[in-house]
Amino acid sequence: MGDLQSLRFFISGLDQRSLPRILQICSGVYFQGSVYELSGSEVCLSTGDFVKIIGLELLSVSCEEIDTGTSFELPTGYTGHFSLIAEDLPYNTIEEIVGLCPVGVDACGSFTFICQTELTIDNFTLSAGKQLTLLSVEEARNGERLARCQVFGQNMASAEILLPMDLRGEFYECQSDRGYSLQEIMSSSRLSCRHFRSKAEKNSGSTLIFSPVYEISAIMHMRKNVVKFPSSLEVDVEDVTEQFPDLVFITPLSMTEVASQPAQSFPTMAEILDAPEGNQFFNCSWFHELQSGRQLVLHACSTTTMILASTPKGRKGKQYFVISKSYNGRMRRRAREFESVYELYLASSQTPGLKVSVTRHCEAVEEEGIPALSVGEQLEVLGKAPMDGAAQKAECLICKRTTEVDEDEDEEDEDDSEEISLPLFMAGHFVEKLSDNKKYKLTDLISSTLPLDVKVVTRDKELEKDPLMGLPALQLEETFTETIVLTSLPNQPDRCFELPVRWIQMSLCFTSDHLPWSTSPERHVETVTEVTEKFYYEYHKLVSKIEEPPPRPPKRKPSTAEVPKKSKSKPKSSKLRSAVTKQLDNLSLGEKKEKRAPAPPLPEDTLELPPPLLPRKASSAAHSVTVHNTYVKSPTTAYKSAQGLSDADLDSEHDYESIEHSFKNPHESLFY
16 A cells, blocks of 8 residues: 555656556545536546546646745746755765766766765775766676766866765765756756756845646546546545556446447446436337436447338327338338429439329419319329420429220220420329339338338337337338447346437446346347437438429519500499598698598588577478478588589489498587
């Protein structure tokens, strides 16, 4: 069991050649369940977790001033240089100097020292206080290791001597004028723990100590990708590499990664780590079994052909299905219905020699080139051609028309047929003519051109319940290729279903649990999956199919000669209404016209003079005369006097009074 130490200290003294190393989180400020976003990754360092360190990369250098205790960070590309501060501690042997050399012994002028006592090597005596520079370490013929050093004499004369490793003395490091870059300091484990001073400040600068900040690349439990975090995290770790050399880290896999596993990885047991959120695409029973923590049996991964199918809109709404190519039900073809000549053209381009029957009458429009069609006429599509005499660019469908004849008619009339041209923009109602009543397999139908309308007449006996059986109609729209993972539940390992990789966002992990069988069972695959309308439209977005819109009918530009002339003679009643309307429109109660039509003007004598008072007369039973109301004049009389119209003009077409003349305008009622 390793010693407990901080992560920073452990990484600073770690030899990268010993990687990978397995660490256990023991204590620190990152408590159980705490999640932190570090370097773009969410990291959870909980007590007891295991971390496998697989790589280190220098991020920056933390620089601390010993005198003041302040610290700051320097980038790895810092261009300044630092002077190494000589230590006061003595070295007892040359081997100790070589072992603690701050830079590799192959570096020229890497370490300079003096000896306080006189040294005698063989017949050569070195006086005390002479400076020696360590150059390299060599090996003699007898296997003895020697240190080659350079010594300077008078007049800067230099000589090289060989010192045995066991040579004893009192050696002290000399202050060197050499400057070290930050990269040189960090690349040496011996230099990185020494004290330095900025070379620009010489002897007056503060004493500095450097510590590297690494970006640690590690593998953690429940992490799919390599996690990266800095070594400056305040956590205590313990090196447990020797105790757990074969520790396996659980790695979550997406459905795409599961499908990319080698074939020999299957069958296997797996556990759902992250279940799919929400159900937007599937209306099937197996989707509800995909819950977190649930065990699954993964049998195999493969690529299969599937068919997208739909039903006509009914009481339950439109249904959508994805059918596997291995579906074993039997189907009969159904006649397709077409609502326009353009739909007929699209179907004929996929089914040459298409024959249809007209199901609704169509009247001829000579200006647009539309012929007349009658119910029961048979049409055989021959091809497409441009319309004759069309001013604008337009195309038509050439069809061979055959009229149904009675059996009593002559055989000569039975072959009565003609070619007609149907504009592509023409609306119509047609039904396909089928000549066979054969039961087809799905593989036989998809080998022909889709779409096809079918009806399932024999269910797939491999399925417990065939959802296609009993549907009034089913349209096979198109085929597509899908990567699937053949899966089953442990309690029913023989009942398999296909998980489409593109449409399920779920993470799994392989487990070492035993398979739920002694011998591999015979598999029954659920080949029909009901999907939602969301799946249907998302699929078409994915394939990005752009269908050509149906053609528009040509615009008609009628000439002035074709415009019918309006009759100049109008009936008198129409003259009367137009005169009244014109006069009412010109009237207004104020300066601004109102939207509501104002009342016609009243006679001046009615507005200025009050009505005369007439004496009452005694009524006689023998001679009763109805007296007209003289207080208010009749609207008809007032209108005739205002317009200057006679009774003959008003009663030219009828001998009764129009009811519209007897109604008073609201403004007129207000005045009176």
